[in-house]
Amino acid sequence: MTQALAFKRPSVIPGFGIAFGFTLFYLGAIVLIPLAALILRAAGVGFTEFLTLATDPRVTGALKLSFGASLAAAAINVVFGLLVAWVLVRYDFPGRRLVDAAIDLPFALPTAVAGIALTTLYAPNGWIGSLFTASGPLGFLFGEGGLKIAYTPLGIVVALTFVSLPFVVRTVQPVLEEVDVELEQAAATLGANRWQTVTRVVLPAIVPALLTGFALALARAVGEYGSVIFIAGNIPYVSEIAPLLIVIRLEEFNYAGATAVAAMMLGISFVMLLVINLIQAWSRRRFGHGA
């Protein structure tokens, strides 16, 4: 009893008990129980069996592709999402609100629709894809065969970049708006040029937000299914993503195999998000946000 009470600190904000109780229940029902079921299922397979399933070359290939393409997409969005956020916050131009609203479209669009649209555009006979074929105007840049985008890992990166863009923009944007313009003016009076002001004063202030955006974009990309399966071509060992492999295993009634892939994804995701969180905590201290 006393221990339970010590848990709860006196507070002027009422409702701690009920709010905390509900939070635990909610997290349990929505997040923890399904994940626990997955882990239980994976544990039921047995260690050697699990290892065999998880290290199958088709599985490792799919995992490498899923996480590699997601990291690439999140990294691309850190750069260009920051640019988009910067333009939206710092400049006033006609149609700014329209562009601002368009950022959220990847959220709202059914991902399958996005996948089909992107495939149509980036296929060798599509508007953009045709530019990069051997006979296209830009194809010579990529050697004899030109560049194939759809039905390759590159196409997967394109789709994942599309679906995860809003995460970086929407996390960086409010923080960028908060960066005091006086800081930039102070840097200018001290003789810093625009480049020095941006790299040494503005960017360090938004590093934590940028990391959060990266983590969210990465998490979103790893779990993406709908848009990717249309553009990927889904060739085993080449352009088959892990979520698709899970579905394939399920369709084969190979529940143990599906669980093994899922558990691997869960584990890798958890470790990656944990590392990003640690970097974030470090950067908050380093850049004086938490102090």
Added chain:
Amino acid sequence: MDISVRHLAKEFDGFRALNDVSLDIRSGELIALLGPSGSGKTTLLRLIAGLEFPSGGTIRFGQEDASAKSVQERNVGFVFQHYALFKHMSVADNIGFGLSVRPRGTRPSRAEIRRRAEELLELVQLPGLGQRYPAQLSGGQRQRVALARALAIEPRVLLLDEPFGALDAKVRRELRRWLRELHDRTGHTTVFVTHDQDEALELADRVVVMSQGRIEQVGSAADIHDRPASPFVFSFVGSSNILPVEVRGGEIAYRGTVLGRTPDADGPRSLFVRPYDLELVPDGAPGIGGTVSLARRSGGSRIIEIDTPEDGRIELELPADAPGSVGDRIAVRPRRWHLFEAAAGARVTGG
């Protein structure tokens, strides 16, 4: 560095923030821009710094026309009200920032920058705090760091925008005295903006009183106090009572009672008088009569308000042992006053 401002004007979206302002700032001078919010004082400071560009007029630094120069080229030290320190840099890095962004040819070595930062920390009386972060300092300490950072680039002029505005009263008084000492030691030409008349009058060699984008008066603290150029200046630098009077044949008459003499021409005037320049008159002697409506003690004096039949309340500041309690009928007379045109006085409110 002499600074000369000629016919300076600044418009923001049709609003005239600054209107034909001319001012000469002498080298080594500590000068205050004083005025209420919206008077254009901060705009003037930012125009001198190059953080804004004028709609008209010129700014000269010595012999050189600085009007079209960028803020980086002007080499000014600017201190912001809310410090604007770089949170992610240590105190020493903040101070060294201005030196570290110089082009390679003129940039001092790392060791030299660190040495300069330590020297400046000594100067602003924060030795040994170089490795701290701004978040770990008090408001007063942060403002000193901001000042050290501005001084690090050896600015031609030091500009401070409400430097003590965000600090509490005690720290503000301490920093005020300290800034004066620092100025006397380093001799930088310094311009600071404030809306606090005590701060301006106590700290500055000369005070520039501004209102509605114009300069009302430039002068020493004594000039501003004893020879206010306009009703606005009189009202802005202290409490005031305003009474309608009539000048006839060299005598100032308030509703038939002669209060004193003036060389002014005949006509209606507004008489401006400070609460501490009013004295009680003995019973029956001519004066401004009224009923005491409020009496309270404030520091070493008594503040009394009397209700006059025609002109509302008059505030007096009397010695602590002065008589008079609520409900008494008393009469007062001004010892010193200023007369302004009646029409001009009408737009001024006391306070």
